[in-house]
Amino acid sequence: MSSSCSSLYRRLHGLFAVKLKTDKPKTTSLKSKQQLQTIVDNFKKSSESPKFRGHHSKYKTAVRRLDNNYSAIQGIFEHQKQYPEITNEFFVSRLILLYGTAKMYEHARKLFDEMPNLKCQQTVFSFNALLESCIRAEKYDTARELFRELPEELSIKLDVVSYNTFIKALCKADSLDSAVSVMDEMENQGIKPDKVTFNTLLNAYLDSKRFSEAEDLWVLMQKKNVVADLGSYSVRLRGLVENNKVNEAIELFDEMGKKDIIPNAYCYNTMIKIYVDDRNWEEAKGWYDKMVENGRYPDNATFEMLIHFAYDKDNLDFALALCKKALDSKVTVRNATMQRVVNVLAEHSKLEEAMELVKLAKSYKRYRYILSLPSLQ
Known part of the structure; x- marks a missing residue:
């Protein structure tokens, strides 16, 4: 580190070395x-x-x-x-x-x-x-x-809510085959399965990694003229991604747009994660840009994924920008994530930027970050 940088660092470190207080309550076992x-x-x-x-x-x-x-x-x-x-x-x-x-x-x-x-x-x-x-x-x-x-x-x-609640109980009890059979029982009683019925079962199939049966259930849903909602598409999107059917996931995302079903943060995060896992920075950022352009609000999961990915790729400016956007959007990311960005900025002699982030975090009222500039030799 140059002497000018070292001098700047010592000055800033003296100003910000004191950790910010946390308003989180002390851990106690019981009141x-x-x-x-x-x-x-x-x-x-x-x-x-x-x-x-x-x-x-x-x-x-x-x-x-x-x-x-x-x-x-x-x-x-x-x-x-x-x-x-x-x-x-x-x-x-x-x-x-x-x-x-x-x-x-x-x-x-x-x-x-x-x-x-x-x-x-x-x-x-x-x-x-x-x-x-x-x-x-x-x-x-x-x-x-x-x-x-x-x-x-x-x-x-009994009504459709009764059956759907019972199906949920069976799914949670790992009795998925019994849960599926309840659909026949419903119809025998003159009660049509609805989107809640199918969404519950789709989720359970995916949690059990039974991807082909989940696809069969999706087809059955169409045959029974049950209109899929955002929840239905979110579940199926997750299933396609977990089953490594990326192209089909992209097609499904496009289909949502054609049917005026607006993808939420969960849907975008599902797509972003594909490319984060694949270490494909351009595609991951491309999906994030699309998310913002379409008026969807990034959530905690969005910021956590992309901030980590950005500093792993030495894209410190973007990591800093994401931290600022999270603070501006009142979305809390983990303290360790924010501190890591401060550390990496300081390690790359971006001390003013590191100081700026610590100062911004201090002004965040919903959760007081415990951040400090690192001690660099």
Whole structure:
């Protein structure tokens, strides 16, 4: 390094050697009893407002903040029984789903069974919520039992959501062949499989690397006149790429445009990854450029892939530009990725650029990066 560069480096390093503070909370195993009780008390107080009780997101946030503390979650949900909404099937179904999210299936089932006493009707809507609660709690065998026994017991007529939820449970239980056979059962009951049915099964086939069967299912989807949506195309695109059918993936991407299905970041990332893995810089950047030109917003995965690829290719200007765009777009990339760019810039005597990136990262409010200029000899 030249003496002028060394002097500049020492000056900048002195200004930016102090690491930026992080606003991420310290890792703790559980919240204290006092913290939990405060959350519970505040939630119960807020629940007095009918407007508050109408916000599902408030309940979801409370479950997350309670760190899966079963007694605390049960406490705030039991508290809801004093309010008139407890006679509303939609409201009760929300609680059933959240019990599942917290891995408290037994409490979900208990609440479902209590619905008649709470003067709340039980229809296929709340049954579907209970079935989904099983999946969230990873009680797949229980989901199978529920689906086969409870509707008849309660005279509930299953709908397409019931079947799709059951298919999802079977897929998660690695019973893919059984899940596929449920489609015949649906049609025997006069219920047509829809795009959710096919998308769920397509995903499961690809997760199991059963590519040819996934293609057969795609053909069957067309035969049954089920209109593929963005989710369908995203799944098939992934399958073609994982099966090394790159040309067919490109053709499918073009087909999406002709059918006015706008590819999202996931679709573009799928294509970019092909060329990142193949170490083809021009094609990878070409797909990124196309993504931006078409008004799609790069996400975390886009930036992570291309920033790493850019500095691996010694394209430091582009790596820096991507970091700036991520910060400007309020997309958080990993601290280690950002620090690596700072390091490489400094190693190549681009100290002002490295300083600029550290300064920009410091101004980022959503996540405070812990960045510093490296100590170079």
